[in-house]
Amino acid sequence: MVSTGAGEQAKAPVRVLPGIDHTGNRLLDALPLAERDALVAKMEVRGLQSEEPLYEAGQRIKAVWFPITAIVSLLTTLNDGTGVETATVGREGMVGVAIFLGDDQVPNSRGVVQLRGEALRMDAADFGVEVTENPTLRQFLFAYTRALLLQFGQGVACATSHTVRERLARWMLQTTDRVANDELELTQQFLSEILGVRRASITAAIHELQNRGAITTRRGSIHVVRRDRLAEASCECYDVVSDEYERLLPNA
Amino acid sequence: MVSTGAGEQAKAPVRVLPGIDHTGNRLLDALPLAERDALVAKMEVRGLQSEEPLYEAGQRIKAVWFPITAIVSLLTTLNDGTGVETATVGREGMVGVAIFLGDDQVPNSRGVVQLRGEALRMDAADFGVEVTENPTLRQFLFAYTRALLLQFGQGVACATSHTVRERLARWMLQTTDRVANDELELTQQFLSEILGVRRASITAAIHELQNRGAITTRRGSIHVVRRDRLAEASCECYDVVSDEYERLLPNA
DNA sequence: ACCCGTGGGTACGCAACCGGACGGATCGCG
DNA sequence: CGCGATCCGTCCGGTTGCGTACCCACGGGT
Numbered sequence: 001m002v003s004t005g006a007g008e009q010a011k012a013p014v015r016v017l018p019g020i021d022h023t024g025n026r027l028l029d030a031l032p033l034a035e036r037d038a039l040v041a042k043m044e045v046r047g048l049q050s051e052e053p054l055y056e057a058g059q060r061i062k063a064v065w066f067p068i069t070a071i072v073s074l075l076t077t078l079n080d081g082t083g084v085e086t087a088t089v090g091r092e093g094m095v096g097v098a099i100f101l102g103d104d105q106v107p108n109s110r111g112v113v114q115l116r117g118e119a120l121r122m123d124a125a126d127f128g129v130e131v132t133e134n135p136t137l138r139q140f141l142f143a144y145t146r147a148l149l150l151q152f153g154q155g156v157a158c159a160t161s162h163t164v165r166e167r168l169a170r171w172m173l174q175t176t177d178r179v180a181n182d183e184l185e186l187t188q189q190f191l192s193e194i195l196g197v198r199r200a201s202i203t204a205a206i207h208e209l210q211n212r213g214a215i216t217t218r219r220g221s222i223h224v225v226r227r228d229r230l231a232e233a234s235c236e237c238y239d240v241v242s243d244e245y246e247r248l249l250p251n252a
Numbered sequence: 253m254v255s256t257g258a259g260e261q262a263k264a265p266v267r268v269l270p271g272i273d274h275t276g277n278r279l280l281d282a283l284p285l286a287e288r289d290a291l292v293a294k295m296e297v298r299g300l301q302s303e304e305p306l307y308e309a310g311q312r313i314k315a316v317w318f319p320i321t322a323i324v325s326l327l328t329t330l331n332d333g334t335g336v337e338t339a340t341v342g343r344e345g346m347v348g349v350a351i352f353l354g355d356d357q358v359p360n361s362r363g364v365v366q367l368r369g370e371a372l373r374m375d376a377a378d379f380g381v382e383v384t385e386n387p388t389l390r391q392f393l394f395a396y397t398r399a400l401l402l403q404f405g406q407g408v409a410c411a412t413s414h415t416v417r418e419r420l421a422r423w424m425l426q427t428t429d430r431v432a433n434d435e436l437e438l439t440q441q442f443l444s445e446i447l448g449v450r451r452a453s454i455t456a457a458i459h460e461l462q463n464r465g466a467i468t469t470r471r472g473s474i475h476v477v478r479r480d481r482l483a484e485a486s487c488e489c490y491d492v493v494s495d496e497y498e499r500l501l502p503n504a
Numbered sequence: 505a506c507c508c509g510t511g512g513g514t515a516c517g518c519a520a521c522c523g524g525a526c527g528g529a530t531c532g533c534g
Numbered sequence: 535c536g537c538g539a540t541c542c543g544t545c546c547g548g549t550t551g552c553g554t555a556c557c558c559a560c561g562g563g564t
Contacts, residue, residue, distance in 0.1 A: 076409040079488045084409040101398040102391065108492050109405055139354065145397065146353040152404035153361055157328040157336040159411040160448040163520070187541060196412040198522060203543065219530055219541060236331050240360050415550075439511060453551060455513065471511060471560060 024068035025120060026092045026249045027144060035136050042130070043120040048072075050186075054095055054111040061104050064096030064127045069117030071178050073194060075110050083110065084159075084196035087151045088171075090178025092245050093144055099124050100131055100141045114194070115179060115186070143248050150244050154237045162235040164197050165205040169234035171195065172215070172224060174242065182224040209233055276320035277372060278344045278501045279396060287388050294382070295372040300324075302438075306347055306363040312356050316348030316379045321369030323430050325446060327362050335362065336411075336448035339403045340423075342430025344497050345396055351376050352383055352393045366446070367431060367438070395500050402496050406489045414487040416449050417457040421486035423447065424467070424476060426494065434476040461485055 022029045028036055048054075048070045055061045057077045065072065071090045075083035086109070089095050098106050104124060122130075131138055158167060168191065176182055188206065192199040206222070209215045214229035215222055224230060231238070274281045280288055300306075300322045307313045309329045317324065323342045327335030338361070341347050350358050356376060374382075383390055410419060420443065428434055440458065444451040458474070461467045466481035467474055476482060483490070 074405070076405040078409055078413060082413070084412050086405040086408045097401070098398060101401075102394045103398055106398075106402065107496060108402055108409075142354045145401075146350060146355055146358075149349070149353075149397075149401060149404060150358065150360055152401060152408065153326070153328040153338040155408040156338045156404065156411055157330055157360075157448070159408050160336050161330060161334070189541075196409070198524095199542085200523095200544080201521060204521095207543090217542095244359060441511075450552060451512085452514080452553095456551090459513090469512095 023066070023120060024091060024118075025066040025094075027094055027140060028066055028120070030140060030249055031136060035134060039122075039130060039134070039137065040120065042126055043122045045118055046121045047118055048113045048116055050113055050116045052113040052116075054113065055106075057110045058105060058107050061096050061098055061106075061124050063121050063124050064094055064099055065111075066094050066120040066122075067091050067117070067178075068119055069179065070113055070119045071115040071117065071175060072119075073112050073114045075112060075194075076108050077110055082196065083112075083193065085171075085194045086155050087148060088114070088174055088178070090175075092178065092249055093148070094141075095119075096124065096127070097141070097145055097148060099127055100138075100145070114190075115175070115184070117179070147241075147244050147248050151241050154240050158235060158237040159196075162237070163205075164195065164201045165208050165233060166235035167195055167237075168202065168205045169209060169214070169230050170238040172209075172222070173227070173230055173234055173238045176224050176227070177242065182227075184222045184224070185220060186222070187220055275318070275372060276343060276370075277318040277346075279346055279392060280318055280372070282392060282501055283388060287386060291374075291382060291386070291389065292372065294378055295374045297370055298373045299370055300365045300368055302365055302368045304365040304368075306365065307358075309362045310357060310359050313348050313350055313358070313376050315373050315376050316346055316351055317363075318346050318372040318374075319343050319369070319430075320371055321431065322365055322371045323367040323369065323427060324371075325364050325366045327364060327446075328360050329362055334448065335364075335445065337423075337446045338407050339400060340366070340426055340430070342427075344430065344501055345400070346393075347371075348376065348379070349393070349397055349400060351379055352390075352397070367427070367436070369431070399493075399496050399500050403493050406492050410487060410489040411448075414489070415457075416447065416453045417460050417485060418487035419447055419489075420454065420457045421461060421466070421482050422490040424461075424474070425479070425482055425486055425490045428476050428479070429494065434479075436474045436476070437472060438474070439472055 023040055028040065031039070054065055054072060067090050071088060072095050073085045074087040074089065076086050077083045095111050098104065131141065158170070171194070172184065175184060188199050188202045192202045195202070206217060209230065210217065212229050212233055214226050214233060215224050217223065275292055280292065283291070306317055306324060319342050323340060324347050325337045326339040326341065328338050329335045347363050350356065383393065410422070424436065427436060440451050440454045444454045447454070458469060461482065462469065464481050464485055466478050466485060467476050469475065
């Protein structure tokens with residue numbers, strides 16, 4: 001494990017030593033060992049706190065991130081200041097694809113830490129160089145961009161066609177996947193902002209999921225007790241997106 | 253102009269001669285002349301009919317397309333067979349980005365001609381080769397992929413937060429932009445499928461746009477008479493997306 | 505001139521959500 | 535232990551959009 005206890009003190013970067021057996025980020029771990037080590041040598045582990053912004057709409061992206069235990073939301077921001085989640089990024093992906101795509105900002109989107117944890121950080125400029133010089137890395141980023149496009153596209157259909165309950169269940173499934181942990185520490189307020197609905201709508205949906213025996217809740221926390229029931233209450237979008245990530249990152 | 257009368261007979265490919273001053277596709281026309289000519293030499297003009305599928309979900313993508321006067325919808329398909337438009341592609345873009353991203357199929361998305369017209373067609377395999385060998389082309393496709401991601405992302409927020417009327421107005425704005433024509437020949441049924449709502453909801457929205465003096469309608473056709481009023485009735489998403497395309501394709 | 509297929513207007517009951525608001529429960533902190 | 539902040543349950547009216555259905559209008563074809 002790369003991780004020590006860096007999560008406690010967000011501002012204390014930890015140098016990573018080459019030769020570790022896996023970083024914990026599946027995208028990086030899919031790279032050939034030598035290339036991965038060279039890359040990771042230029043990164044550092046950071047602890048990220050919930051609600052912490054990683055990049056803001058219309059501002060320069062300073063760094064790219066490869067989550068390990070942290071989860072990040074990509075939010076499309078509207079003029080009224082609200083933001084709707086377009087994609088979730090965990091240890092299967094990276095934050096800052098725009099850098100790979102040759103730009104250092106995105107006008108309508110921001111990245112926010114959703115669940116605290118650790119991530120590997122690399123300077124945007126360094127990463128830009130790396131991308132031009134490393135064809136294997138580029139191949140994986142192509143594939144990841146594809147998966148992201150798919151996730152965005154599914155999000156559009158999901159938002160128009162599915163109920164809050166279905167979308168919430170989907171969200172919980174994909175999130176617990178990424179943290180490998182069935183306890184989600186977050187508030188209904190937070191969920192309502194992510195899904196772009198009222199808090200009261202979240203409350204109602206949570207009750208339904210409780211009645212179905214899928215989850216239990218405490219103040220500020222949701223416990224997934226029956227994943228299968230959550231899956232029943234969810235829309236197809238979960239499967240579509242997670243299948244694509246399996247295709248992208250076989251095994252591991 | 254490349255175009256002759258090929259629109260009439262969809263199956264009659266027309267070889268394009270190098271040295272033409274512009275193809276009519278803004279993405280291609282943004283390339284340096286020599287590179288563009290080399291590329292276009294491997295393409296042919298095709299007339300496309302409305303409702304014609306260009307690629308299907310989960311099937312091999314045979315060709316990439318650069319619309320000239322045609323407009324194409326990218327639809328995310330759900331299990332119940334319905335499809336919701338995630339992006340519109342006209343002469344500012346291309347259809348088949350997946351090929352550029354290193355895959356020859358997309359599991360959840362299909363491409364359908366929305367408004368008949370012409371497009372440049374290139375074999376997918378040929379295009380794959382071209383992309384690996386032509387760095388300039390690659391740069392533009394990177395940028396286009398970025399714009400597409402932005403469009404998808406905006407679509408998610410738009411679908412969750414905006415009314416049918418706003419979304420319809422936005423759709424008409426962006427579509428008339430691409431065809432440079434204020435007459436749209438399409439049915440309300442078609443619009444309802446594209447936006448993923450009931451036909452009756454489209455009818456209501458159309459009436460409101462009529463009452464505002466923005467459009468007039470005939471059976472099977474909508475006429476945009478006051479673009480400014482349409483803009484007032486639309487959501488911000490139109491501006492966000494079209495600004496990005498201006499950034500991508502300066503002038504022209 | 506007529507027919508009939510398609511496109512469009514409309515209506516009804518109903519479900520999902522919204523916006524706003526209020527009050528009670530829970531928890532951390534001093 | 536008590537205070538205050540946060541989080542959550544709930545309620546209201548109101549709007550938007552759904553599902554279904556029926557009928558009329560137009561217009562191309564024979």
